[in-house]
Amino acid sequence: MKLHPMIAALRKHKAGVVLIALQIALTLAIVCNAIFIIGQRISRVNRPTGLDESNLFLVSQQWVGAPSADSADGVAKLDAMQKEDLVALRNLPSVASVAPINSLPLLNSSWIGSVSLKPDAKFSDKAGNARTAYYFTDEQAMSTLGVKLVAGRWFNAGDVQHQGFRDNPPHPVVIVTKAMADKLFPAGDAVGKAVYADGSSSPSTIVGVVARLQVPATGSWVNDFAWNATLIPTRLNSNGSRYAVRAKPGQLEAAMKAVAPTLYRVNPLRVLDDDSVKSFADIRAKAYRADVGMAILMGVICLVLLSVTAAGIVGLTSFWVGQRHRQIGVRRALGARKVDILHYFQLENLLIAGSGALIGIGLALALNLWLMRHYEMDRLPLPYTLIGVLAVLVLGQCAVFVPARRASNVPPVTATRAV
Amino acid sequence: MLKMTHLSKVYRTEVVETYALRDFNIDVKEGEFVAVTGPSGSGKTTFLTIAGLLETFTGGEYHLDGIEVSNLNDNARSKIRNEKIGFIFQAFNLIPDLNVFDNVEVPLRYRGMKAPERKQRIMDALERVGLASRYKHYPAELSGGQQQRVAIARALAGSPRLLLADEPTGNLDTQMARGVLELLEEIHRDGATIVMVTHDPELAARAQRNVHIIDGQVVDLSVDPRFHAAHHAASEAHG
Numbered sequence: 005m006k007l008h009p010m011i012a013a014l015r016k017h018k019a020g021v022v023l024i025a026l027q028i029a030l031t032l033a034i035v036c037n038a039i040f041i042i043g044q045r046i047s048r049v050n051r052p053t054g055l056d057e058s059n060l061f062l063v064s065q066q067w068v069g070a071p072s073a074d075s076a077d078g079v080a081k082l083d084a085m086q087k088e089d090l091v092a093l094r095n096l097p098s099v100a101s102v103a104p105i106n107s108l109p110l111l112n113s114s115w116i117g118s119v120s121l122k123p124d125a126k127f128s129d130k131a132g133n134a135r136t137a138y139y140f141t142d143e144q145a146m147s148t149l150g151v152k153l154v155a156g157r158w159f160n161a162g163d164v165q166h167q168g169f170r171d172n173p174p175h176p177v178v179i180v181t182k183a184m185a186d187k188l189f190p191a192g193d194a195v196g197k198a199v200y201a202d203g204s205s206s207p208s209t210i211v212g213v214v215a216r217l218q219v220p221a222t223g224s225w226v227n228d229f230a231w232n233a234t235l236i237p238t239r240l241n242s243n244g245s246r247y248a249v250r251a252k253p254g255q256l257e258a259a260m261k262a263v264a265p266t267l268y269r270v271n272p273l274r275v276l277d278d279d280s281v282k283s284f285a286d287i288r289a290k291a292y293r294a295d296v297g298m299a300i301l302m303g304v305i306c307l308v309l310l311s312v313t314a315a316g317i318v319g320l321t322s323f324w325v326g327q328r329h330r331q332i333g334v335r336r337a338l339g340a341r342k343v344d345i346l347h348y349f350q351l352e353n354l355l356i357a358g359s360g361a362l363i364g365i366g367l368a369l370a371l372n373l374w375l376m377r378h379y380e381m382d383r384l385p386l387p388y389t390l391i392g393v394l395a396v397l398v399l400g401q402c403a404v405f406v407p408a409r410r411a412s413n414v415p416p417v418t419a420t421r422a423v
Numbered sequence: 424m425l426k427m428t429h430l431s432k433v434y435r436t437e438v439v440e441t442y443a444l445r446d447f448n449i450d451v452k453e454g455e456f457v458a459v460t461g462p463s464g465s466g467k468t469t470f471l472t473i474a475g476l477l478e479t480f481t482g483g484e485y486h487l488d489g490i491e492v493s494n495l496n497d498n499a500r501s502k503i504r505n506e507k508i509g510f511i512f513q514a515f516n517l518i519p520d521l522n523v524f525d526n527v528e529v530p531l532r533y534r535g536m537k538a539p540e541r542k543q544r545i546m547d548a549l550e551r552v553g554l555a556s557r558y559k560h561y562p563a564e565l566s567g568g569q570q571q572r573v574a575i576a577r578a579l580a581g582s583p584r585l586l587l588a589d590e591p592t593g594n595l596d597t598q599m600a601r602g603v604l605e606l607l608e609e610i611h612r613d614g615a616t617i618v619m620v621t622h623d624p625e626l627a628a629r630a631q632r633n634v635h636i637i638d639g640q641v642v643d644l645s646v647d648p649r650f651h652a653a654h655h656a657a658s659e660a661h662g
Contacts, residue, residue: 335518335533337477338529338530341501
């Protein structure tokens with residue numbers, strides 16, 4: 005079909021054509037960026053923590069009237085209380101393993117520091133330094149968390165010590181994540197090497213490397229070191245404690261229900277509320293609630309915009325079909341087949357949607373630049389723009405189909421009827 | 424060229440059947456210029472729409488250029504309309520959004536003709552109707568007579584076997600009507616088969632042969648009293 009007469013005809017309906025093309029352009033610009041945001045959020049939400057998340061839950065509790073962790077005596081008593089809890093929890097029939105821990109990935113409660121290859125070093129981003137999140141735990145953490153050891157060994161009971169919450173004793177051995185090991189030791193020989201935590205002068209020897217373990221924080225401020233975790237074989241002592249618990253397969257609910265009565269039997273002077281025992285699935289859901297919400301919001305905005313645009317195309321095409329009813333009859337009388345009329349309206353829509361898409365690509369890039377400047381968004385990759393273009397073109401074709409089909413059913417005899 | 428035998432066209436509603444054409448017989452030979460006349464509501468336009476394959480018929484047979492058209496599907500009917508028939512409508516039926524050139528090109532485009540041939544045919548047809556210099560004008564920029572000439576050019580460009588004209592001068596003043604009629608006569612002299620529907624006896628008189636329709640049937644003027652009654656009424660109306 006020749007485009008020139010069609011373009012000439014469209015020029016006679018400038019207002020409608022320009023409005024619908026602009027609507028398509030705006031839709032494309034917003035939809036491209038919204039789909040990009042959705043993609044980013046989904047990829048954030050779906051990134052693995054490094055944990056075996058099924059059957060894992062976290063217990064957070066606080067003792068009432070507990071000794072102060074400011075004195076050595078108090079720290080010793082707190083550690084004894086923590087060990088009593090651990091024994092009780094480990095004895096539960098529905099529990100596979102338990103490890104004391106200060107935090108978990110996605111919990112957004114972090115102990116962030118820095119590790120250097122040199123003693124007494126101030127933090128810098130240069131080679132030989134790395135920001136990290138610390139996990140204080142014990143020898144049962146590997147089986148409890150389900151992390152995968154890829155080099156060296158795991159902690160043994162002899163490695164495990166305890167410390168007051170505000171103390172900073174030497175930590176002779178640590179385990180680090182592969183991401184961190186690669187950053188500090190690009191040659192891949194981290195095991196057996198010494199590192200210095202938080203400007204300490206005491207070395208910590210890396211005894212093992214785990215494949216992956218995400219830091220607790222989920223904000224964009226940890227993007228540069230989201231996989232830099234350091235595991236320290238130490239029970240932290242304070243007036244509260246956290247325990248990571250792995251339930252036996254299929255017994256997560258039973259294990260979670262058994263926790264509170266068990267701990268109360270050990271020591272009733274503590275606070276355990278509804279929020280104290282949380283499955284990791286709940287922790288994940290809470291951590292990414294904003295991301296999921298944003299993705300849904302963007303999805304709804306896309307749907308509304310696409311629907312409004314589709315409605316606009318249907319409305320305008322229907323109007324044009326009505327307006328050109330006789331003209332369509334004349335075309336049919338002159339030999340156009342039904343499919344020719346259908347294709348005419350489809351091609352016309354493709355021209356309008358294509359023009360809108362061209363403008364829309366520019367608008368999408370401009371919107372992306374603005375978002376990059378003001379909201380730290382990444383550059384919009386080309387595939388998202390192409391997907392957006394394809395989406396509006398397909399949308400246009402779908403929207404135009406019904407009125408175009410109605411047009412194709414205008415009988416040729418219409419040409420002979422009085423105006 | 425055009426042969427209808429015992430053809431009927433019935434419009435049915437839930438309560439009534441109306442015969443627009445009944446036991447309709449006509450045979451137009453190649454190269455003839457036939458005027459179809461009759462009073463309003465007699466079935467002239469129905470005949471024309473069926474002859475032009477714009478509508479289907481209810482019963483009987485219709486052969487167009489040797490092809491029995493009653494069982495053809497919509498696509499085949501479109502192809503015949505496009506290749507064998509040229510239409511000239513009372514209301515010109517030019518597409519207002521297209522210029523003269525593009526209007527004449529419409530049926531040729533549906534034929535899938537190559538651009539150089541299309542252009543040649545369009546310019547030849549416009550030359551013939553005396554409007555080659557106006558090929559860039561839009562219909563609204565032309566007089567009624569010129570618009571009808573463009574419509575004739577559009578009908579001629581495809582070299583149809585049959586020209587069907589529906590009251591071709593009905594929307595024109597006398598002078599313009601005369602011009603259009605002379606053009607039709609010239610086209611006929613060049614060998615075209617023309618069937619023209621008109622209610623105007625003077626116009627019909629210019630044709631080679633007249634066919635009269637009354638109550639959906641072709642009637643023999645010499646014996647059918649209905650013609651005399653209709654003719655008398657028409658004369659009074661004009662007089």
